[in-house]
Amino acid sequence: MKKIRKVGVLGGGLMGSGIAQVSAAAGFPTTVREVSEALGEKSRLAIEKSLAKGIERGKVTEAERSTTLGNLRFVTDLKELADSDLFIEAVVEDLDVKNSLWSQLDQIARPDAIFASNTSSLTIIAMATASGRPDRMLGIHFFNPVPLMKLVEVVRTITTSEETEQRALDFVRALGKEPIRAKDSSGFVVNLLLIPYMIDAIKALESNVASVEDIDKGMQLGAGHPMGPFTLLDFVGLDTVYKIAEIMFTEYRESRYAPPPLLRRMVLAGMLGRKSGKGFYDYSFNPPRVSSLGL
Numbered sequence: 001m002k003k004i005r006k007v008g009v010l011g012g013g014l015m016g017s018g019i020a021q022v023s024a025a026a027g028f029p030t031t032v033r034e035v036s037e038a039l040g041e042k043s044r045l046a047i048e049k050s051l052a053k054g055i056e057r058g059k060v061t062e063a064e065r066s067t068t069l070g071n072l073r074f075v076t077d078l079k080e081l082a083d084s085d086l087f088i089e090a091v092v093e094d095l096d097v098k099n100s101l102w103s104q105l106d107q108i109a110r111p112d113a114i115f116a117s118n119t120s121s122l123t124i125i126a127m128a129t130a131s132g133r134p135d136r137m138l139g140i141h142f143f144n145p146v147p148l149m150k151l152v153e154v155v156r157t158i159t160t161s162e163e164t165e166q167r168a169l170d171f172v173r174a175l176g177k178e179p180i181r182a183k184d185s186s187g188f189v190v191n192l193l194l195i196p197y198m199i200d201a202i203k204a205l206e207s208n209v210a211s212v213e214d215i216d217k218g219m220q221l222g223a224g225h226p227m228g229p230f231t232l233l234d235f236v237g238l239d240t241v242y243k244i245a246e247i248m249f250t251e252y253r254e255s256r257y258a259p260p261p262l263l264r265r266m267v268l269a270g271m272l273g274r275k276s277g278k279g280f281y282d283y284s285f286n287p288p289r290v291s292s293l294g295l
């Protein structure tokens with residue numbers, strides 16, 4: 001079975017940067033493709049910032065930082081990724097955008113190269129045809145923040161070969177992460193359970209069971225979660241949670257996955273959580289304060 005040596009990462013946003021960082025840190029020459037040089041630079045700076053924080057916390061050594069940075073390249077031309085053994089896609093959650101990339105890559109990638117999507121909401125099989133290699137296409141789903149979260153879901157479709165799945169599992173272990181295997185059904189394992197949990201927290205707030213702070217405190221101190229559900233919603237992004245919930249609702253047609261009205265209204269208001277400065281909490285205050293939602 002051919003080992004993965006070189007990695008190509010498509011998209012240098014939050015997830016793409018994190019994936020590139022852990023891949024480079026594990027010794028894989030890793031090329032990040034962004035659509036502009038400015039975005040490539042933004043990705044490089046994000047990785048440098050994370051490494052600096054890791055050093056500050058005593059979790060990353062100077063040697064690890066230079067290995068990681070030495071293994072990274074940032075490009076805009078897809079052709080520069082042609083010699084990758086594994087492509088991990090972390091671009092916008094838009095099937096047309098992803099499929100256009102896969103079909104371009106199929107023209108230039110080696111026949112034995114594996115195509116992996118980090119999608120959290122789309123069905124992997126919907127990309128398999130465009131990839132031109134349905135047996136070598138699968139999902140490799142990381143969690144945010146990628147350098148800190150140990151878990152990676154390895155998602156097989158109905159056409160993924162056993163060898164492809166095995167190569168992906170070996171790659172994830174080589175990153176020092178813990179893989180779990182999942183089928184290509186919406187939500188895989190973690191979001192299948194996490195999305196209804198976050199939805200239930202919003203419903204509890206809508207029906208005035210308790211305040212944002214007390215629901216968060218309840219799950220942190222009563223169930224040992226590192227973050228309460230509203231802090232987590234703001235951390236993941238309300239638009240992202242909304243989109244995943246919509247897709248899961250469309251797939252399963254069960255009300256437990258339906259996005260609650262308050263979530264939709266907050267997304268419409270541009271209250272997307274930490275990334276927009278305001279969600280269930282207002283991040284213009286330090287420490288953040290609960291937002292007024294007119295409830």
Ligand code: 3HC
Nearest residue numbers: 050051053054057059120142143144145147148226227236
């Ligand atoms: N590099 C390396 N290590 C770092 C680091 C860095 N840049 N920054 C922090 N660390 C280390 C710290 O030293 C600490 O290690 P220790 O526990 O051994 O002391 C550990 O990482 C935790 O760091 P912090 O103390 O800064 O932060 P917290 O204790 O507040 O934890 C957190 C932060 C890990 C984000 C934690 O709050 C958490 O696990 N939250 C839940 C996150 C979660 O659920 N993510 C999944 C979201 S869902 C998703 O991604 C799926 C998608 O499809 C939607």
